[in-house]
Amino acid sequence: DAGITQSPRHKVTETGTPVTLRCHQTENHRYMYWYRQDPGHGLRLIHYSYGVKDTDKGEVSDGYSVSRSKTEDFLLTLESATSSQTSVYFCAISEVAGVGDTQYFGPGTRLTVL
């Protein structure tokens, strides 16, 4: 998985609680992404980062926030988890953006919100 780890790998939580997922890379890649994967929807981009402290919204950013204080770490926070946020979350990294961009994915975090 290209030097990318995600923690935790599995989490069960209650509606209304805050949740933070962590993505850690050892590749020193500039770009980092958070996706969610749901049946019938495929992978959808939540937020991405193009450098330390530089982040932007993706297609499905409502209810999520991110932070990147170091090159190697990208955190995804659900401020108040809802059942609709039950999903598998993938972190990805890439060295460049645009044509030639190849994204490398982490192993995923399965989140269940009860």
Place this chain on the structure above:
Amino acid sequence: SQKIEQNSEALNIQEGKTATLTCNYTNYSPAYLQWYRQDPGRGPVFLLLIRENEKEKRKERLKVTFDTTLKQSLFHITASQPADSATYLCALAPQTGANNLFFGTGTRLTVIP
């Protein structure tokens, strides 16, 4: 609205045959298109990238075509093997907007021995 559709949710094929997977898109102008493989419980793994001005790309037993007139990409696996069984995802990068990728829902390929 923008859509990326992969021909079928599941495809079964006999070992040794060529598997052909389809990715159709509407209301996108992709700068390039990528194909990924995903095994159960794991993250997607990059396979091939093809640019808008390229018609065909090959890598070992894999071949991708890209027809911007038909708004379609075909992904072929020749001499398929049971180890090729996985879900295959296509992903588009639009002309405008940085490096966002938009993914199809995938086709689950099963190669039967």
